[in-house]
Amino acid sequence: MIVVQLTPAAVEDLADIARFIVVDSPSRAASFVQELVEACEGLADHPERFAMLDRYEHKALRRRPIGQYLIVYRILNSGVEVIRVLSAWQDLDDALDGL
Numbered sequence: 001m002i003v004v005q006l007t008p009a010a011v012e013d014l015a016d017i018a019r020f021i022v023v024d025s026p027s028r029a030a031s032f033v034q035e036l037v038e039a040c041e042g043l044a045d046h047p048e049r050f051a052m053l054d055r056y057e058h059k060a061l062r063r064r065p066i067g068q069y070l071i072v073y074r075i076l077n078s079g080v081e082v083i084r085v086l087s088a089w090q091d092l093d094d095a096l097d098g099l
Helices: 008-022 026-042
Strands: 003-006 061-066 069-076 079-087
Touching (some): 003 008, 003 026, 008 079, 026 061, 026 069, 026 079
Parallel strands (some): 003 079
Antiparallel strands (some): 061 069
């Protein structure tokens, strides 16, 4: 069984997304974050099914789009590591700086 781990940055991203959505729709905030978490967990089934992230192939980063968000992850020997959960409006280079 493949284990999916979220980095501290990915966990913080989910919290930020919830804080953003709760302003307009408190009931939707929790359910949407749950959808994102389930999408992350779903990477365990077939992690290679999603494409490599353009310009980050050398770091083996993959992308899993979900709505206006992008789950950035990589496949490790120990499982799947979710690096970030980003909105379409975030700058990828800034968000992934230092990897």
